[in-house]
Amino acid sequence: MKERFTVGMARNIFYGGGVFFFLVFVGLSFGTVRDLPKRDNSQNLTPQVAMGKKVWEENNCIGCHSLLGEGAYFAPELGNVYLRRGPDFIKSWIQSQPTEVAGRRQMPQFNLSEAELDAVVAFLKYTSGIDTANWPPNIEG
Amino acid sequence: MTYTSQSVARLYFIAALGLFAGQILFGLIMGMQYLVGDFLFPLVPFNVARMVHTNLLIVWLLFGFMGAAYYLVPEESEQELHSPFLAKLLFWVFLVAGALTVVGYLSVPYATLAKITGNSLLPTMGREFLEQPTLTKLGIVVVALGFLYNIGMTILKGRKTAITLVLFVGLLGLALFFLFSFYNPDNLVKDKFFWWWVVHLWVEGVWELILGAILAFILIKVTGVDREVIEKWLYLIIAVTLITGIVGTGHHYYWIGTPEHWQWIGSIFSGLEPIPFFMLMVFAFNMVNKRRRQHPNEVASLWAVGTAVMAFLGAGVWGFLHTLSPVNFYTHGTQITAAHGHLAFYGAYVMVVLAIISYAMPILRGRTANGPRAQGLERRGFWMMAIAMIVITLALTGAGVMQVWLQRMGATPLGFMQTQDELRVFYWLREGAGLLFFVGLLAYFGSFLVKDEARVAV
Numbered sequence: 001m002k003e004r005f006t007v008g009m010a011r012n013i014f015y016g017g018g019v020f021f022f023l024v025f026v027g028l029s030f031g032t033v034r035d036l037p038k039r040d041n042s043q044n045l046t047p048q049v050a051m052g053k054k055v056w057e058e059n060n061c062i063g064c065h066s067l068l069g070e071g072a073y074f075a076p077e078l079g080n081v082y083l084r085r086g087p088d089f090i091k092s093w094i095q096s097q098p099t100e101v102a103g104r105r106q107m108p109q110f111n112l113s114e115a116e117l118d119a120v121v122a123f124l125k126y127t128s129g130i131d132t133a134n135w136p137p138n139i140e141g
Numbered sequence: 142m143t144y145t146s147q148s149v150a151r152l153y154f155i156a157a158l159g160l161f162a163g164q165i166l167f168g169l170i171m172g173m174q175y176l177v178g179d180f181l182f183p184l185v186p187f188n189v190a191r192m193v194h195t196n197l198l199i200v201w202l203l204f205g206f207m208g209a210a211y212y213l214v215p216e217e218s219e220q221e222l223h224s225p226f227l228a229k230l231l232f233w234v235f236l237v238a239g240a241l242t243v244v245g246y247l248s249v250p251y252a253t254l255a256k257i258t259g260n261s262l263l264p265t266m267g268r269e270f271l272e273q274p275t276l277t278k279l280g281i282v283v284v285a286l287g288f289l290y291n292i293g294m295t296i297l298k299g300r301k302t303a304i305t306l307v308l309f310v311g312l313l314g315l316a317l318f319f320l321f322s323f324y325n326p327d328n329l330v331k332d333k334f335f336w337w338w339v340v341h342l343w344v345e346g347v348w349e350l351i352l353g354a355i356l357a358f359i360l361i362k363v364t365g366v367d368r369e370v371i372e373k374w375l376y377l378i379i380a381v382t383l384i385t386g387i388v389g390t391g392h393h394y395y396w397i398g399t400p401e402h403w404q405w406i407g408s409i410f411s412g413l414e415p416i417p418f419f420m421l422m423v424f425a426f427n428m429v430n431k432r433r434r435q436h437p438n439e440v441a442s443l444w445a446v447g448t449a450v451m452a453f454l455g456a457g458v459w460g461f462l463h464t465l466s467p468v469n470f471y472t473h474g475t476q477i478t479a480a481h482g483h484l485a486f487y488g489a490y491v492m493v494v495l496a497i498i499s500y501a502m503p504i505l506r507g508r509t510a511n512g513p514r515a516q517g518l519e520r521r522g523f524w525m526m527a528i529a530m531i532v533i534t535l536a537l538t539g540a541g542v543m544q545v546w547l548q549r550m551g552a553t554p555l556g557f558m559q560t561q562d563e564l565r566v567f568y569w570l571r572e573g574a575g576l577l578f579f580v581g582l583l584a585y586f587g588s589f590l591v592k593d594e595a596r597v598a599v
Contacts, residue, residue, distance in 0.1 A: 005373065006373075007303065007369060007372045007373050007376065010372070010373045010375075010376035010377050010380070011303065011376045013376065013377065013380040014307075014376045014377075014379055014380035014383070017380045017381075017383055017384040018379075018380065018383035018384070018387070021383060021384050021387045021388055022383070022387050024387075024388060025387045025388050025390065028388070028391075028406065029334070031400075032334065032394070032399055032400055032403070033331070033334070035400050036328075036330055036331065036334075036398070036399070038400075039330070039398050039399070039400065040328060040329075040330035040331070040398045041398070042328050042330075045327060045328060049327070050327040053327055053329065054264060056267065057255075057264065057266055057267025057268065057325075058251065058252045058255040058256075058260060058264075058266060058267055059251060059252050059267070060188045060189075060192065060251040060266075060267050060272060061188075061267070062188075062267065062268065062269050063186075063187065063188025063189070063191050063192055063251075063269075063272070064186075064187050064188045064191075066474040067329075068329075068333065068396060068397045068398070068474075069396055069397075069473040069474030070269060070333065070397070070474065071269050071474075072187070072188070072191055072269070073474065073475065073476060073478070073479055074171075074174070074175070074187050074188075074191070075187075075557070076556075076557035076558070077474060077557065098182070098183070100179075101179075102179065103177055103178055103179060104178040104179060105174070105178030105179070105187070105558075105561075106178060106179045106182040106183070106186070108182075108183060108186050108188075108250075110250075110252065126329075127329060130329065130330060130397075130398040131398060132396045132397065132398055133395065133396055133401050133404070135395070135396035135470060135473065136396075136473075136474075136549065137470060137471060137549045137550070138549060138554050140548050140549070140554045140555070140556050140557060140560075141474075141548075141557060
């Protein structure tokens with residue numbers, strides 16, 4: 001095997017295989033981007049939702065929470081929090097932080113304006129409308 | 142040291158190890174916050190600690206990769222580095238940019254950092270692992286370009302080996318895929334879809350080429366096995382890496398609003414991803430068994446073989462554990478992911494950087510290998526850190542299994558925070574193991590300070 005199978009052949013498998021499967025992946029990705037509108041709830045992507053996403057990002061919410069299962073695992077999943085808790089609870093929860101209960105995990109006070117709070121709620125509502133193939137397994141996230 | 146310009150690697154290695162220590166400190170803080178929720182609050186909220194922990198990891202591994210490249214490319218190319226001055230300049234640019242970013246994380250609220258760095262002009266912040274201000278991201282691109290130019294010119298001028306070519310392809314891919322971090326659409330599904338083009342195609346794609354190239358270099362040096370044999374293995378391993386790993390990105394596309402055929406594609410291809418890690422392990426053991434000489438730096442061989450074993454466990458076994466979509470449906474976004482993340486990053490990337498440092502640092506300090514006392518201490522550091530990381534992984538796996546059971550299965554699932562209260566014993570175990578890791582790290586650092594007779598002859 002050592003004589004028959006040369007370094008050159010191994011190298012060709014690497015370059016050939018790498019390029020081939022990258023192209024396959026790019027092709028699959030094109031297909032996905034084309035089909036996304038069926039699942040991604042983009043029809044409800046309003047300017048307010050976009051603003052909410054920015055508030056979400058600029059306060060680093062993903063540093064504690066997960067969103068559709070991605071992020072940190074220190075605080076609850078928020079992809080479906082709109083369905084679990086509803087809009088009013090979300091707003092008043094964010095406003096009343098931190099709880100300052102001794103020994104409990106604390107969420108900072110972000111001093112969001114009324115418009116920013118509404119935008120975050122709109123963003124989480126939009127997120128809860130994304131078709132995630134029935135994930136998470138139950139409402140607890 | 143064969144070429145004087147290799148000495149720039151020393152700067153990079155020292156910075157890498159310093160930042161590594163910082164990463165572990167913040168890991169310990171977070172581990173404590175899992176147990177005592179308001180620990181250091183509001184001084185260091187969890188999200189800030191996590192950002193510092195993960196970003197320091199990425200930055201110090203990049204320092205390690207760059208140091209490795211500056212060390213091994215001149216030797217492989219039989220050529221002085223194209224521009225040692227550029228290498229030193231970029232070192233300081235990267236270090237200062239990195240330090241300023243971390244100071245920013247720690248000193249002002251993240252929203253303020255976003256404002257003063259002009260995130261509105263090109264919003265890229267606030268996504269996991271890509272939290273750096275857009276300005277820092279641009280700095281990373283500039284450093285990467287200068288680095289690739291320097292390394293590329295050196296390779297072009299000299300002998301071209303499989304190791305330098307594979308390393309260069311890996312580094313080039315690293316730079317190219319990072320560009321997707323500048324794409325942040327309002328559409329969350331699209332954002333997440335292309336976020337993985339940075340994160341997955343880095344750690345389960347091009348970084349593995351860098352890992353393979355560095356490991357192959359070390360094995361050639363410490364075993365004296367024919368380059369021919371090692372190069373063949375290297376190409377085969379990374380070929381299988383890319384064949385399985387690129388389309389394997391699909392295992393992140395199960396539940397984020399992407400079409401459901403990804404459940405099949407992702408499961409099949411990522412189910413094969415352990416194979417290259419298994420090959421890497423067979424390769425490392427084989428080469429060490431076939432060694433033609435006993436290199437005096439024995440602990441470097443230990444790191445090299447250890448990398449292959451721990452990478453197989455962390456990336457291969459723990460990855461496979463939750464990669465099939467019917468399993469992942471329950472485990473997605475739980476402590477299982479954290480368990481896998483810790484062992485995979487430690488086994489594959491932390492250890493390969495420590496392996497090249499273990500091999501190269503004595504040479505950069507003017508000796509073939511450290512003396513027996515220094516190597517003994519380094520060996521103790523190796524084992525303490527390895528065992529600690531395995532215990533951390535087992536503890537988080539236990540926490541994850543229980544979390545899935547309590548929160549996601551059964552007729553009366555508990556809420557997230559209630560579930561967390563039930564996992565405390567695992568989190569204590571993790572924090573204890575984290576302290577052992579830190580002691581191991583101190584022992585490892587101590588091995589650099591031991592003064593005993595260096596072994597010179599090969």
